[in-house]
Amino acid sequence: MSEPAERAARGVLDTSTVILLGKVADAASLPEEPLITAVTLAELAVGPLVTSDDGERARRQAHLQQAEADFVPLPFDADAARAFGQVAASLRRSGRKASARAYDAMIAAVALANDLPVYTCNPDDFSGIEGLKVVAVAVSGAAGTAGAAGRRG
Numbered sequence: 001m002s003e004p005a006e007r008a009a010r011g012v013l014d015t016s017t018v019i020l021l022g023k024v025a026d027a028a029s030l031p032e033e034p035l036i037t038a039v040t041l042a043e044l045a046v047g048p049l050v051t052s053d054d055g056e057r058a059r060r061q062a063h064l065q066q067a068e069a070d071f072v073p074l075p076f077d078a079d080a081a082r083a084f085g086q087v088a089a090s091l092r093r094s095g096r097k098a099s100a101r102a103y104d105a106m107i108a109a110v111a112l113a114n115d116l117p118v119y120t121c122n123p124d125d126f127s128g129i130e131g132l133k134v135v136a137v138a139v140s141g142a143a144g145t146a147g148a149a150g151r152r153g
Helices: 015-019 038-049 054-070 078-093 098-113
Strands: 010-013 033-035 118-120 134-136
Touching: 010 098, 015 038, 015 118, 038 054, 038 098, 078 098, 098 118
Parallel strands: 010 033, 010 118, 118 134
Antiparallel strands: none
């Protein structure tokens, strides 16, 4: 994991960071141009569909719609598909399975394909991926990770 010496011009926010964006301790710790991937939109789209609580469903739906309005997502394209092979191989070499963290592995692949760092509240989710720059994002009022908030299942 590496911390850039200065604020990056562009970077990919993972799903945990998008979910907790309003709680980021220091906005200057994010890239000047924050980006998301289509994978994050897919992950956010699952949220409203898997809860039986009407209030929670409405909050998750609002969050998805806000992300759709605020960002033009980077696609999971042919370059990302090729990078995914590198991600999966890196994870396997480090003793982890890409399938266990499929969304994170796909987000990492999009970031690698676009030569961008990943900004995350859960840096351990991206450990063991060779060549990926990971920037930890601190969140106010939390133990440093998105925990259950970052999991939409």
